[in-house]
Amino acid sequence: MEYVWKFLGNFKMEPKLVSSLGIKYPARRGHPLHGGDIWLNEKSADEGAEGLWRIHDGLYDLTELISSHPGGSEWIRMTKGTDITEAFELHHLSHTPEQLLPNFFKRKANTQRNYPFTFHDDGFYKTLKRRILPEIDKMPRRYVIQSEMIADTFFAAYMVTAYLAIYTGSLSLCFLSGVILSYLGVIAHNFVHQKDNFRMYYLDLTLLSSREWRISHALSHHMYTNTVNDLEISQLEPWFYWLPFKKHSLMKYIQWVYAPIVYSLIFYGLWIKTLITNIRVRGTVPLLTFLPFVIPIFSYVTTDRSFSQCMLMFLFITLSSSLHFGFVGFNAAHHHPDIFHDGDTIRPKEEMDFGVFQLDTVTDRKDINRSPLLVLTHFGDHALHHLFPTIDHGLLPFLYPVFKETCEEFGLEWRCTSQMDLIKGQFLQLTRDINQKAPKKLKILKWN
Numbered sequence: 001m002e003y004v005w006k007f008l009g010n011f012k013m014e015p016k017l018v019s020s021l022g023i024k025y026p027a028r029r030g031h032p033l034h035g036g037d038i039w040l041n042e043k044s045a046d047e048g049a050e051g052l053w054r055i056h057d058g059l060y061d062l063t064e065l066i067s068s069h070p071g072g073s074e075w076i077r078m079t080k081g082t083d084i085t086e087a088f089e090l091h092h093l094s095h096t097p098e099q100l101l102p103n104f105f106k107r108k109a110n111t112q113r114n115y116p117f118t119f120h121d122d123g124f125y126k127t128l129k130r131r132i133l134p135e136i137d138k139m140p141r142r143y144v145i146q147s148e149m150i151a152d153t154f155f156a157a158y159m160v161t162a163y164l165a166i167y168t169g170s171l172s173l174c175f176l177s178g179v180i181l182s183y184l185g186v187i188a189h190n191f192v193h194q195k196d197n198f199r200m201y202y203l204d205l206t207l208l209s210s211r212e213w214r215i216s217h218a219l220s221h222h223m224y225t226n227t228v229n230d231l232e233i234s235q236l237e238p239w240f241y242w243l244p245f246k247k248h249s250l251m252k253y254i255q256w257v258y259a260p261i262v263y264s265l266i267f268y269g270l271w272i273k274t275l276i277t278n279i280r281v282r283g284t285v286p287l288l289t290f291l292p293f294v295i296p297i298f299s300y301v302t303t304d305r306s307f308s309q310c311m312l313m314f315l316f317i318t319l320s321s322s323l324h325f326g327f328v329g330f331n332a333a334h335h336h337p338d339i340f341h342d343g344d345t346i347r348p349k350e351e352m353d354f355g356v357f358q359l360d361t362v363t364d365r366k367d368i369n370r371s372p373l374l375v376l377t378h379f380g381d382h383a384l385h386h387l388f389p390t391i392d393h394g395l396l397p398f399l400y401p402v403f404k405e406t407c408e409e410f411g412l413e414w415r416c417t418s419q420m421d422l423i424k425g426q427f428l429q430l431t432r433d434i435n436q437k438a439p440k441k442l443k444i445l446k447w448n
């Protein structure tokens with residue numbers, strides 16, 4: 001095992017990318033096993049939290065909060081030793097967490113933050129957050145229940161179709177079941193962001209891990225979108241290079257050719273990687289790792305199919321699921337030549353409001369945003385979701401009036417295109433060099 005680890009560690013497969021935002025290049029970013037836990041360890045080395053929790057320029061000891069945190073203990077436990085400024089600001093809408101914070105204060109940090117993002121009270125993000133709080137309180141809970149019912153229906157549909165697919169040996173049923181499983185994974189993502197709840201574990205049925213997603217998706221991708229510190233970009237290298245740099249033309253276009261093959265294998269690759277890092281870094285393998293195999297094992301016990309037949313059919317289901325999930329996920333919101341990617345020309349320091357940065361890194365799709373089912377199954381209403389990840393997707397459409405009004409006031413563009421344009425844009429982004437064009441200037445800079 002030691003040998004394999006060292007052998008894999010010798011591969012440095014990434015070009016030397018430089019963050020135009022000034023974010024430190026994660027030392028082990030190109031390591032083939034670079035994932036959630038290694039990423040968190042790197043953050044503790046780079047962010048001056050001195051073994052505590054850093055929020056802005058203060059260091060806090062949250063040890064006592066671990067067991068009583070209303071959002072769940074895991075969020076606090078796993079972020080020990082890191083800068084949680086963005087996570088803290090994004091995950092809470094009420095003022096209670098801010099009011100509690102001084103109780104945990106230890107001392108001031110000795111270093112500058114590794115991230116240029118600001119959260120000024122009269123900046124775009126905090127202004128919008130203040131304005132949406134009363135809106136949330138007014139919204140009927142039935143829209144949250146609607147999301148929960150959609151999730152449970154997809155769960156039941158997956159269980160039934162997967163069992164029938166294995167029982168009948170039908171490849172078309174396997175494909176159908178795989179697509180339902182992929183949608184179940186996307187739906188579960190809504191719940192992964194919220195306080196601990198059982199629906200977040202629907203994601204584990206896909207071979208992806210809800211714990212790993214809380215790191216790679218909620219804490220990395222949502223906070224540092226399209227930067228060198230976005231695990232959803234770095235984990236797909238060297239297969240896909242969305243970050244811009246001077247690429248050889250063969251490298252540019254070959255990514256288009258093998259894309260479907262890589263999509264199909266993502267679930268397996270990430271499952272194996274998480275298993276190895278669990279053994280290696282955390283020294284424990286959670287039982288949830290094996291949750292997906294409930295289906296083939298149950299089918300083996302209750303039908304006359306052999307174990308290898310059950311596993312083979314399960315392989316078809318997960319292969320088609322991974323292909324579909326890759327296609328939906330990568331074409332959802334973040335990759336298009338018009339979207340900011342680390343390396344491109346950045347905004348001036350005074351425009352580095354976190355919410356402004358989020359809008360620079362996302363584009364919505366009008367054909368997806370029009371239905372609650374499409375939103376929940378295709379990462380819809382994505383700009384609002386990035387700004388307020390704990391708000392249920394069922395409630396996001398109600399925030400548009402106040403969101404659009406605030407964007408207009410700040411001179412900010414909310415981009416919304418079609419699904420087809422984003423698919424084309426995603427493939428073009430893989431071939432793109434650095435963009436020197438400065439982003440459109442903001443209208444008001446209240447926070448200066």
Ligand code: HEM
Pocket residue numbers: 062065069070071072075076079084087088091092093094095096097098100101104193194195390
């Ligand atoms: C890594 C940092 C943190 C993350 C990712 C996080 C995440 C969350 C999540 C997901 C929720 C549930 C939100 C919802 O369902 O609406 C929550 C609630 C809450 N968290 Fe945290 N949290 C973090 C740090 C903290 C800290 C440092 C405090 C206190 C000083 C705190 C206090 C609270 C409180 C009081 C709630 C209840 C809801 C509210 O009043 O807003 N959290 N948190």
